[in-house]
Amino acid sequence: xxxxxxxxxxxxxxAVWGGIDRMCVHKLYVYGLAPLLLGCLTACETxxxxxxxxxxxxxxxxxxxxxxxxxxxxxxxxxxISAQPAADHATVLRYSYDAQYNAKQQATxxxxxNPLLIVGFPTGSNAxxxxxxxxxxxxxxxxxxxxxxxxxxxxxxVFSEGETLTAMRRRALLLVRDNISAQxxxxxxxxxxxxxxxxxxxxxx
Amino acid sequence: xxxxxxxxxxxxxxxxxxxxxxxxxxxxxxxxxxxxxxxKGTVYVYRPKAFAGGGxxxxxxxxxxxxxxxxxxxxxxxxxxxxETEFSAKTEAKTSVTVDVxxxxxxxxxxxxxxxxxxxxxxxxxxxxDVGAKEIASxxxxxxxxxxxxxxxxx
Numbered sequence: 001x002x003x004x005x006x007x008x009x010x011x012x013x014x015a016v017w018g019g020i021d022r023m024c025v026h027k028l029y030v031y032g033l034a035p036l037l038l039g040c041l042t043a044c045e046t047x048x049x050x051x052x053x054x055x056x057x058x059x060x061x062x063x064x065x066x067x068x069x070x071x072x073x074x075x076x077x078x079x080x081i082s083a084q085p086a087a088d089h090a091t092v093l094r095y096s097y098d099a100q101y102n103a104k105q106q107a108t109x110x111x112x113x114n115p116l117l118i119v120g121f122p123t124g125s126n127a128x129x130x131x132x133x134x135x136x137x138x139x140x141x142x143x144x145x146x147x148x149x150x151x152x153x154x155x156x157x158v159f160s161e162g163e164t165l166t167a168m169r170r171r172a173l174l175l176v177r178d179n180i181s182a183q184x185x186x187x188x189x190x191x192x193x194x195x196x197x198x199x200x201x202x203x204x205x
Numbered sequence: 206x207x208x209x210x211x212x213x214x215x216x217x218x219x220x221x222x223x224x225x226x227x228x229x230x231x232x233x234x235x236x237x238x239x240x241x242x243x244x245k246g247t248v249y250v251y252r253p254k255a256f257a258g259g260g261x262x263x264x265x266x267x268x269x270x271x272x273x274x275x276x277x278x279x280x281x282x283x284x285x286x287x288x289e290t291e292f293s294a295k296t297e298a299k300t301s302v303t304v305d306v307x308x309x310x311x312x313x314x315x316x317x318x319x320x321x322x323x324x325x326x327x328x329x330x331x332x333x334x335d336v337g338a339k340e341i342a343s344x345x346x347x348x349x350x351x352x353x354x355x356x357x358x359x360x
Contacts, residue, residue, distance in 0.1 A: 072305075073289065101302065103315075103330035111320045123320045126330070158320050165330060166291050166301040 046154040054182040062185040069094040076173045080181040094135045099169050102127040122155035130172035134180050148179040231279050231345035238282050245284040246306035250314045251341040254278030258318030258325040263294045275316045280344040294327040302329045313337020
């Protein structure tokens, strides 16, 4: 191989490797930073977990009129239950719910040192767990229960705090309400039988 | 030259004034409230002392009506009517937490400050009574300040 040919081959190698380097840097941006950015952006969405899962189809709609003991907001009561006064009934329904908050913030003093904040790296998270319980009480003792729990979690960034805990609580309470409604409607025959045993005149709508 | 010095002095004075305005004078150390009405719930809203964001103070509202400012290391007591009470605060971001108040019960709402673009983001969350009673012990009462605005309608 002549000296001229060797020089040409060297130039070709440099050109090829230079191109590959440029491609690698380009790929690093595309395959490295883009998913990171997407991950940070999707982390802002509120994650919802609801249990139990009530079938895959839309639940049947029903309304069961029954004596009820409940002191919360009417909006959070399962719509499958139509409240009647609880007096003079051995069998009553009792609905209750509870909300637990869990907020975590990363150390604020160290955050300015994190360059990823500018692409939406999470600065903290808020979580709430809401549980609802509908009990059928006969002479004060539970004979049947329908329970549901919903957990919502979202992360915050320097640009957005996302949903407030108030909004998350309301959303979770409504999801729990609908879930218990669906459970009641799936089991409406059994529930009606329980209620009818106590008060035959209970009207089913 | 002297006018430049004058400008620098004016800017420095302004900056110090702005920074010092975030430092509220706090009152007495925490003592459990013994005068709570029986038909209302007692809500302690407190903010543990922290260096980061310590110069930022924000106003806390209850059901839309401004109640008190909440500086770092401060607390105040709010007697809430039974039912849902929404506590909120806002700087460049809004935070709010709803407490389901029952008469005669005690609740703790913890405030903090997080990172923001231009100013820190306020955070309010309800904590358990064990955590709240422990953390509020090192806080001092925010002197009763007149609400800045007329009460708005509840959310």
